[in-house]
Amino acid sequence: MASGSARPGGTRLAKLLYGNVNSYLSSGAAGINGGGAVWGSTTGLSSAELAPFGARSASGQIVRNRMKSVKSIQKITKAMKMVAASKLRNVQVKAENSRGLWQPFTALLGDAPATKVDKKLIVTISSDKGLCGGINSTVVKYSRALFRLNGLDGPDKDVKYVIVGEKGKAQLQRDSKKLIGMYFGETQKSSICFTQCSMMADEIIKSNEYDAIQMVYNKFNSVVSFQPTVATMLSPQLLLGDQEVTGDLDAYEIEGSDTKEEVLQNLSEFQFACTMYNAMLENATSEMGARMSAMENSTRNASDMLDRLTLTYNRSRQASITTELIEIISGAAALEG
Amino acid sequence: MFSRSFAEAAATSSSEKQEKVFGEAQVTEKFKADWKTIAPNFDMPKFPSNFMEVRPPVPSTIPAKLTVNFVLPSQYEIKAKQVDYVIVPATSGQMGVLPGHVPTIAELKPGILSVHDGTDVKQYFVSSGFAFVHANSVADIVAIEAVPLDRFDPDEIRRGVQEYTQKMNSAKDDLEKAEAQIGVEVHSALQYALGIA
Numbered sequence: 001m002a003s004g005s006a007r008p009g010g011t012r013l014a015k016l017l018y019g020n021v022n023s024y025l026s027s028g029a030a031g032i033n034g035g036g037a038v039w040g041s042t043t044g045l046s047s048a049e050l051a052p053f054g055a056r057s058a059s060g061q062i063v064r065n066r067m068k069s070v071k072s073i074q075k076i077t078k079a080m081k082m083v084a085a086s087k088l089r090n091v092q093v094k095a096e097n098s099r100g101l102w103q104p105f106t107a108l109l110g111d112a113p114a115t116k117v118d119k120k121l122i123v124t125i126s127s128d129k130g131l132c133g134g135i136n137s138t139v140v141k142y143s144r145a146l147f148r149l150n151g152l153d154g155p156d157k158d159v160k161y162v163i164v165g166e167k168g169k170a171q172l173q174r175d176s177k178k179l180i181g182m183y184f185g186e187t188q189k190s191s192i193c194f195t196q197c198s199m200m201a202d203e204i205i206k207s208n209e210y211d212a213i214q215m216v217y218n219k220f221n222s223v224v225s226f227q228p229t230v231a232t233m234l235s236p237q238l239l240l241g242d243q244e245v246t247g248d249l250d251a252y253e254i255e256g257s258d259t260k261e262e263v264l265q266n267l268s269e270f271q272f273a274c275t276m277y278n279a280m281l282e283n284a285t286s287e288m289g290a291r292m293s294a295m296e297n298s299t300r301n302a303s304d305m306l307d308r309l310t311l312t313y314n315r316s317r318q319a320s321i322t323t324e325l326i327e328i329i330s331g332a333a334a335l336e337g
Numbered sequence: 338m339f340s341r342s343f344a345e346a347a348a349t350s351s352s353e354k355q356e357k358v359f360g361e362a363q364v365t366e367k368f369k370a371d372w373k374t375i376a377p378n379f380d381m382p383k384f385p386s387n388f389m390e391v392r393p394p395v396p397s398t399i400p401a402k403l404t405v406n407f408v409l410p411s412q413y414e415i416k417a418k419q420v421d422y423v424i425v426p427a428t429s430g431q432m433g434v435l436p437g438h439v440p441t442i443a444e445l446k447p448g449i450l451s452v453h454d455g456t457d458v459k460q461y462f463v464s465s466g467f468a469f470v471h472a473n474s475v476a477d478i479v480a481i482e483a484v485p486l487d488r489f490d491p492d493e494i495r496r497g498v499q500e501y502t503q504k505m506n507s508a509k510d511d512l513e514k515a516e517a518q519i520g521v522e523v524h525s526a527l528q529y530a531l532g533i534a
Contacts, residue, residue, distance in 0.1 A: 100408035100416065103389055104477030108442070108469050111386035114368035145376040152371055194410040194481065219383060229383040251472065255429045256444030263444055270467060274479065275385070277410055 060320075063313045067306060074302035080131070081295035088223070088288035094192070095220055095281035102231070102278050105271040109239065109249075113232045117211035119158045121181065121204070122146055123276070125217040125283045126168025128188055133290035135218050135226060135283070136167040142228045143172070143216045147179075162204055164280070181208055192280050198273040205269055211235050213272060217279040218286035224293050226286035231275050236265040390417070395473045399437035405452060407461075407478045414461075414483060420454040423476060425468045434468075434476050441470040445480065447523055449530045460486040462530055491533050497524040 124143040126136045143161065150159045160181035163169045169183050184200055204213075213233045218226040239249065240261065256263040364384070372381055393404065405423055407415035422435045426448025432441075445468060451460045466480035501520030508514035 094411075097412045098410055099388075100406065100413040101410055101479065102385060104406065104408065104467075104469055104479050106385050106389060107392055107471070107475075107477065111384050113382075113384055114365045141376075141379065142382050145372070145379060148375045149371055152375070216382070219388065227383045229385065229388075231385045252440045252442045252469075254442050255427050255432065256442070263442065266444060267442065267467060270479070274410070 060313060060317055063309055063316070067309045067313065070302050070306050070309065074299055074306065077295045077298040077302065081292055081299060084288050084292040084295060088285065088292060090191070091281060091285045091288055092220065095278070095285040098278045098281050101274045102271070105267075105274060108252075109234070109267075109271065111232060112234070113214070113230055115212055115232060115234065115238075116153060117234075117238065118156075119209055119211045120150055121160055121162050121208055121210045121213045123162045123204070123213055123215040124164065124168045124172065125215065125279050126163065126165035126171075127283070127287040128166045128186055129287075130167055131291060131294060132287045133294045135286050135290045136165070137171065138226075138228050139216050139218060139283075140168055140171045142230065143168075144176075146214055146216065146230065147176070160208065162208070164200070187280065188284060192277070192284060194273070194277050197277040197280055201269065201273040201276050205272065211238055215275060215279050217283040219282045220285035220289060223289040226289065229279075229282075231279065233268065233272050233275060236261065236268045239264050239268060392471075392475060393473050400474050401436060402474075403434060403436045403438075404473075404475045405478070406475070407450075407452070407480070407483070409480055409483055415452065418452075418454075420452055422453050423478070424449075424451045424453070425476075425478060426450060426463065427468065432468075434470050436474045438470045438474070438476075440472045441468075443468045443470075445478075447526055449486070450478065450480070450483065460530075462486055462489070462527060486530060489527060489531060491531055494524055494527050494531065495533065498528060 122143050124139050126139050130136075147159055147161070150157045159179070161172055161176065161179050162182045162184075163172060163180060164184045164187055166185050169180070169185070173180060182204060187196065187200070212235065215231040215233070217229055217231075219229040221227055254260050254263050256266070364381075369381065402419040403422060405415050405418050405420050407413075422433055424431055424433050425443060426432075426446055427443040428446045429443075431448070432443060434441075445463060445466045447464055448462070449460055450463045451458055461483040462485075463478075463480040464482040466478065468479075469477045471477070498521065501517050501524060505514060505517035505521060508517055
């Protein structure tokens, strides 16, 4: 799974493109054979697009139009690939630089994804734009799995989704609209920065009650592979009370504000903001990588299809010329005879 | 194969015994089994601790050097560097951290962070953040902004102090006054840090 090739990019586009090709091809053949009756059933085209029975060049016209549109789609996907590649370079550097940020917190507070709590927030990080392979459906699937995992312990658990990104929301609201506590969109309009992430974290903490937050995002591994990752963060109360999950926080002397509670609260909020910053960057990098490979695939698909269409077009043209020649020759022969 | 599963079993039993290993996800067997029933078709997700850089174990004797990690959102300022000691601006006052320091969690305030290694001293002005000192003589410092001291322009700071002092005196309401006060505090802390009057 983790390879991110869940749905090789551009399948949807390819379907759009391919959907009618076969019927075009068969209609072309039918046209040549003069079998006009088959047309309506195989092509799915409106009758306005179809040439009248016996008109041979019309099928060539349709294939030519199709070739033109494939060519322009190929141009678009190629351009999108270039854009994704240049964006990838910037965001990848940022993501790699931010990888140190969460490590001190994990070293101190531990990483306990199996923690059982009553109130949980599942923060799903997705992208705002589509056409980027399977990264959004991956995070949504894993978020749903985490949700169901909590349901195992009984129905009284309070679990809510917090969604970042348009695409994750579109998928999750189909079946769990009531469970969506918060939604943030258009987070990548300007490039992701720490201030923005800490404001979002602040907003989430302020308006939700929770014992633990689990953040689901795609960690960037390489352009073609990303890994769905779950980061677990505990509330200050839990950090204070539950030694089983956090290890020996008691061994640490705490310097800072007046009480230990205050320091732990600051610490837990800071951890959330830092983890979120890294998660957003990792996910944005995965998105760009996935989009790049998706668009590369569609460009390749389009050029394959263009080859096939060109071949069919030329073949049918050649066939009609041959037919015409035979007609002329046999006509002349008949006159002579 | 056998040795691996054995090692895994050993790892889980040690985590059950609360001997916390740095940077290891505490994924219980129950969690793995639950995950199998819930999502038989997906692999287990990764956990941040899978990507952690390895932390040294707690040594029996105090090591000669302190290992420092200093991270910012935008970069890895210092990565696992061996130094003599660091001085961090904790809210309770400047705090020196030497190897073998008692494990501590310290909140930081705006001030100077200095890293000392022999005669080599590197000074930063940090905005705020946290410092953790672990039992294995590793100090993690997380700050939001940090700038090396030599990158500040003394003239600009003097001008800033004057400007904000003026603003504070002419402030019309509390908000303006508070904003000006923050400006004065930061600039005078910088002034003090750079040793200019």
